[in-house]
Amino acid sequence: MRAATIIDVAKHAGVSKKTVSRVINNEANVRKETKEKVQASIAALDFKRNPLGMALAKNRSFFIALLSDNPSPGYLMNLQKGILQSCTEQHMGLFLYDCSYRSTGLVTEIEDLVENTLVDGLILAPPICDKIELLEMLDARNIKYIRIGPKDLERGESIGFNGMKSSYDMTNYLLKLNHRDIGFITGHPDQESARRSEKGFRQAFEDAGLEVNESLVVQGYYTYQSGINAANTLLNKEKRPTAIFAANDEMAVGVLYEAQSQNLRVPDDLSICGIDDISITTKVWPNITTMRHPLLSIGYQAASLLIDRLKDKKSMMPAMGPDHATIIDGELVIRDSTSKHK
Known part of the structure; x- marks a missing residue:
């Protein structure tokens, strides 16, 4: 049994093909009685719009x-x-x-x-x-x-x-936890979000009357591996950070991996946090503190x-x-x- 066409609907409803098209596309200037008649015919014939036909007709x-x-x-x-x-x-x-x-x-x-x-x-x-x-x-x-x-x-x-505010709030949270030697892993240099997050990090220090330890600001690329690499750099410094804030969660999980590889206890020896709240943050232990971006x-x-x-x-x-x-x-x-x- 062939599928009903718009012509079949028009004949069944006793209207023109153009009127059926107007009803289907929910256009104005169709009388209520006519609209109800066409809709009843559509239901009776089990008419389904052809997506390919619609695309071709409307370009x-x-x-x-x-x-x-x-x-x-x-x-x-x-x-x-x-x-x-x-x-x-x-x-x-x-x-x-x-x-x-x-x-x-x-x-x-x-x-x-x-x-x-x-x-x-x-x-x-x-x-x-x-x-x-x-x-x-x-x-x-x-x-x-x-x-x-x-x-x-x-x-x-x-x-x-608001990436700058998210980074500011997270940094401020770490400062309130009495962390001062905070490592920061920046985002990918191609991404505007990387600049916003670094700006928020620095602004939080400035507003607290503190100076950023520039040796603890390390380049990241928003990837898990770049988080591992950056953490390795930070954790092998003579004076390692007490907290590491990564500009996204992928990198934060990489930091967690590297910290545990070096037998550091998280959060006793090192606090770790990120941004985004992607699903992996609750699939590792300990679960990652983060800024939830919807x-x-x-x-x-x-x-x-x-x-x-x-x-x-x-x-x-x-x-x-x-x-x-x-x-x-x-x-x-x-x-x-x-x-x-x-």
Whole structure:
């Protein structure tokens, strides 16, 4: 038995094909009685819209894409989960596209992606969100996008968390625990979040009237291995830190591994903390103290904003500046990996 078509629905309801299309797309200027008649016919014939036919008719794919270049799998997993939840609720598909921020061919690569998939809009994760040449190409082609945690807030709409405040609050927490020799592992130099977290770390020391021990500030790259490497450097100093604050949880877990490899007791000999609150922080012992960033919620809101823009043509005018940026504060989650320095 063949599937019912829009023509079958029109005949059954005694209306035109165009009227059925208006009802399906929830357009205005359809009388209530006519709408109810068409909906009854749709139910009676068990009519299902053909996604491919819709895409061809509207020159759309009903897909959005997440563009990312992030070394932290935990970060991406939570972000993707939130985006996918919104897409599922609003009957949109999701492409996951991994690309290289430093690639000289990035703009052409994304232009080809858009042309080959007819993707309707893009979510740009950091640091992709800060590639000016890419943003200029998307603006020129009128391709809608939402940026997550961008460096500046002057272009398009964006959503992110207050990384500087999160780092400030975590550092302040360690200072209140009487730690002064605090090791800090910075984030990836390509990421604006790395600069924000280091700024928050330094500001907390300044506000407390203390000086940062520069020898305890070590480069990290947001990866587990870079956390191990940085911890090895810090823990082999003549005067090792009493606490290590890593700019994300992947690195914090790497610090924990290295500390335990050196037979240090956490938190008695060394306090460890991170940022993000990804799932691995509660799958190691001791559980990691962290700043909870609602990545799932950020992903969900980013996708919802983008899909709303795609559906509502009146709101598809460029929204510019800080007034169109959503900034979410983190939340301190105290677990077993930190304690007061005696």
